[in-house]
Amino acid sequence: MIDWLPPWVRHYRRQWLAGDVSAGLLVTLLLVPQGLAYALVAGLPPQVGLYASLLPLPLYALLGRSHAQSVGPMAVTSLLVAATLGKLGLATPADYLLAAVWLALLSGAMLLLFGLFRLGFLADVLSEPVLAGFTAASALLIVLSQLAPLAGLHSGGASLPAILATLWHQAAHYSPHALLLGVPALLLLWWARSGLPRSLQALGLGASPLLLLARGMPMLVVLGSMLAVGVLGWHGQLPQVGRIPAGLPALAWPALPAGGLSALVLPAFFIALINYVQSLSVAQLLAIPRRETVDPDRELLALGACNIGAGLCGGLPVTGGLTRSVVNAEAGANTQLASLITAGLIALLLWLGSGSLAALPLTALAATIIAAVAPQVRLAPLWHAWRAERSDAVAFAVTFVLVLWLGVDSGIVAGVVISLAAWLMKSSRPHLAELGLLPGSSHFRNVQRHPCQTLPGVLILRIDESLYFGNARHVRDALLARLAAAGQVHTLLLVMSAVNRVDITGLAMLQRLDDTLGLRGVRLQLAEVKGPVWDVFGRAGLAERFAGRVHLSTYAAWQGLQPVPDFHI
Known part of the structure; x- marks a missing residue:
């Protein structure tokens, strides 16, 4: 057997195939609407979210070691991209897309360097309370930012004041058709998380059909909304995705942005840091039931290669997504063959079926984002920290407020400063x-x-x-x-x-x-x-x-x- 092949290939067993195939199919049903939606959160064309999943999935399968890690766009990363690029005053959508691609390339290069120099300890720069506060506030910003497209309006702003101002100024121009389609879709997705599993269990369905129906609900909502627009004749009555270029993206090294790379270096570092912390956390979570260990430096190398691959495909920065990875594991993924199957199915969709996505209403994508991200708005860690260690509760609260008020890009800088300041304060006054x-x-x-x-x-x-x-x-x-x-x-x-x-x-x-x-x-x-x-x-x-x-x-x-x-x- 060839030594350079990953261990799961060298030791693959026939009995693993059924679980890998079912997991690959289910993650595709989840990743397609997520990829389209998270690209829109970043202010990018929807196909960019799918492009960002093509190379990263096989690259992680080759270089990564987590059996079920699913790499692709993530909501918080998309919001970071939007917050970063929104401040650069880019002249055209092409310049905006080019800068997003360079964010993926720069963050990937940094992650590779961190891995080569064995700097896996960088995951500890953000303390748990600061990371929890950052995640909760970012999720809340994403939910609020998607209220505009849910109502057929244009989203805007990367901080709470800016988002609320956008909603206020457009409030009179909402689309009744968008609300009539988006609100039921949101309620259906919300019910699919809680009520549907209990209902399916009451009907006597086994674990596999239950999982397939519950986790595949975002894709069913997407398909149902497209069908509803066609049947009701609502074309032109509400915003839609529009034309998606047919075929696979060409691999190419992009030209330098007009303003150079200097303005992108620091944001790329924080995107790399957040993506690494997220990906490592997911890999460690998936390793616990299998009693496996995770090599942080190996994850740095794998994630770095994935982001460079995303940039070469014209995509945005990527990381291991918690929801997708957990779904992948629950659906029976035994190896990274599941991710290869997902990548192949996405490529097939782009090659043969991208035209069918043009009629997809943006309100349905907004509903999928809200349903996926809203559970991450968790304040329970704040109460837990307040009971255990008041300084950690203060770190959570300050990070949460700063992210909401200043935006995720300034908030993550503040989070790092707060983490280091809290450590310095505690260690400077030893017991x-x-x-x-x-x-x-x-x-x-x-x-x-x-x-x-x-x-x-x-x-x-x-x-x-x-x-x-x-x-x-x-x-x-x-x-x-x-x-x-x-x-x-x-x-x-x-x-x-x-x-x-x-x-x-x-x-x-x-x-x-x-x-x-x-x-x-x-x-x-x-x-x-x-x-x-x-x-x-x-x-x-x-x-x-x-x-x-x-x-x-x-x-x-x-x-x-x-x-x-x-x-x-």
Whole structure:
């Protein structure tokens, strides 16, 4: 067998074929309306959403490792594209499309570089509360932005004030035909998420027919709306998709935008970051039931190649979609053959049946977007964070408000800043615990939480954070304050079990602290210094300074610091 083939090809089993075929068919029924709709969210021609799925699906099948990850356009990414390009003042639709293609190419190139340099940790730049707030606010913006096309109006704006202003100014020009078609479609899609599965189960249908009907409802709505327009003679009475070029897109390296690439680099980075976090999260979710692991760097390489492939096809940036991937897995996908089948069916549609999509009403696409995105407007993480950690709740709320008010492009920048600021704030004020010995044991605990023994004249403090430039001054001040409050102390023992690293600023702080305590007649001693931290001490020339004052364990230090008993004859 050829070594370069992905593992699922080398070890494919015949019994997997039925599940892969059914999953490929079902995801196609979901991806076609989603692809068309998400392209419109980005302000692009609808076929661009289908173009963006052609190469990425087989590229991920070749390079990715998730068995059911389905790569294609995503709602939040489309909104990011619209927000970015809407601020550039592009002269023509062709310039707008060209800039969107370059966003895919640039973000793909960045993801490839991140993967080559093994920068998978970039997924941690956004904290969970910030990411949840960003996702909820972005989903709400998408839902609100689609109210205009649902009513037959032109959508506009990438922030809450702009969207509301657009709706207000066009309110008198709504299309009754669009509402008569779009609102029932939305209600049907909403019912398909909750009521339909229960109804089908009551009828005794098995899991596979139930899944096929429930998940294929967006395509049924699309087909039904096209049929309704034809039967009722509503052509020209409401906005429609219009002509979609027949055939497959030509692979080509695009020309440079008229304004250059400088204005696209930073937005492309944030699009790459959001897409990577989304794709990695989906891959990890799908790996849990199969007890598999996900290589973040491998996902970076695969997703980078997918975005470059999307750009070469004239598409917009792509990522692993949660809904599509979960549907793919639930429909029985065992390998990435399901994605190859989906790509083949989309190519067949573009080649033979693209003309039939011209009569598709935009109000039906708006209904599919609202139904798909509305469940992501979740405020439950805010209440959970408020109960667990108030600072995380503040991070969620601030990100949510900023994304709504400023738009997703400015909101994601604010989200990264908030994540880093929250981490810096927490680590710059580390917890200091005064320790004592639990009676009858060799274990040490916080004296404020447990009844503990202490030694007279000895203050034992544990630093619950690494020592670095961001907290060195505060730790020094806090240690001196604790020492002053303790009264008569001749020894300060710092337990460094939670100190995982130390930088030059942290070392300088310890050196100055040692000098200050020496002038006061207080001896500074250390316990439980980890090997990598002690290596830094040695390279900085401080190992000799603290020689004889570093203890292997806190209990060993306790034994060495106990007063010598007096014997009387």
